[in-house]
Amino acid sequence: MTIEDRDEAHVVTHALAKDTLSRLRDVETEQVAFRKGLVKLGRICGYEIIDGRMETEYVSIDTPLEETMGERVKGLDDVVIINVLRAATPFVEGLLKAFPRARQGVISASRDESARKEDGSFPITVDYVKLPEITEDDTVIVADPMLATGSTMCTVLDHVLENAPEPERFIVLSAVSAPDGLLRVGEEFDEVDLLTVAIDDHLDDDGFIVPGLGDAGDRAFRTQ
Numbered sequence: 444m445t446i447e448d449r450d451e452a453h454v455v456t457h458a459l460a461k462d463t464l465s466r467l468r469d470v471e472t473e474q475v476a477f478r479k480g481l482v483k484l485g486r487i488c489g490y491e492i493i494d495g496r497m498e499t500e501y502v503s504i505d506t507p508l509e510e511t512m513g514e515r516v517k518g519l520d521d522v523v524i525i526n527v528l529r530a531a532t533p534f535v536e537g538l539l540k541a542f543p544r545a546r547q548g549v550i551s552a553s554r555d556e557s558a559r560k561e562d563g564s565f566p567i568t569v570d571y572v573k574l575p576e577i578t579e580d581d582t583v584i585v586a587d588p589m590l591a592t593g594s595t596m597c598t599v600l601d602h603v604l605e606n607a608p609e610p611e612r613f614i615v616l617s618a619v620s621a622p623d624g625l626l627r628v629g630e631e632f633d634e635v636d637l638l639t640v641a642i643d644d645h646l647d648d649d650g651f652i653v654p655g656l657g658d659a660g661d662r663a664f665r666t667q
């Protein structure tokens with residue numbers, strides 16, 4: 444298993460996750476490679492979630508030759524993935540390769556970067572929310588590649604948890620996180636399992652993660 448427990452979060456330490464993230468960080472990585480990298484990282488994280496968080500059960504199987512015992516992952520049909528628009532879209536595309544039958548939710552949330560508050564958080568605009576019903580049997584994965592101040596994720600979680608029962612597993616998955624954001628989400632939502640590929644050093648004065656990878660949405664969608 445390649446998930447390590449740290450104080451702030453659980454870290455996916457698979458060598459391919461580190462390799463892929465390093466390519467994403469590189470300023471020379473252009474849009475298509477960047478987007479494909481996010482897809483790949485989502486797939487790796489999905490496999491790591493299955494390996495590190497889910498269980499298998501023994502089942503009887505008839506091969507063409509004889510009956511034998513095999514293992515199946517329990518709960519693969521009870522997965523909900525929440526896509527936090529917009530940067531999470533390619534990341535979720537990768538996750539869906541690991542969980543092809545997941546029920547999907549979408550939340551459009553963006554931070555108002557011109558109005559950073561004194562406490563360092565951002566006002567978050569939520570334009571669209573469409574969520575599937577969540578049940579106690581579900582593994583819920585809220586995906587956003589960037590967790591900076593945590594303002595977006597806290598707002599998203601308020602929506603996701605509203606009227607939802609406590610699911611079997613509740614995972615917040617990011618590629619790059621700042622310590623501040625992890626701390627904030629962890630304090631406000633102690634029921635969530637924070638999973639990330641990297642915990643970076645700090646946030647700059649504009650609320651960007653350093654060293655980070657820049658603006659994930661802009662790099663994936665070529666809007667700058």
Ligand SMILES: O=P(O)(O)OC[C@H]1O[C@H](OP(=O)(O)OP(=O)(O)O)[C@H](O)[C@@H]1O
Nearest residue numbers: 529530553554590591592593594595660
């Ligand atoms: O932890 P926070 O300080 O809230 O920052 C993280 C958020 O910022 C980015 O989204 P952004 O608002 O830039 O929108 P985008 O995905 O459309 O680019 C990123 O995708 C996260 O959703």
Ligand SMILES: O=c1cc[nH]c(=O)[nH]1
Nearest residue numbers: 591651652657658659
């Ligand atoms: O560093 C950051 C912070 C928020 N959103 C991003 O895309 N990058």
Ligand SMILES: [Mg+2]
Nearest residue numbers: 528529530552
């Ligand atoms: Mg966003």
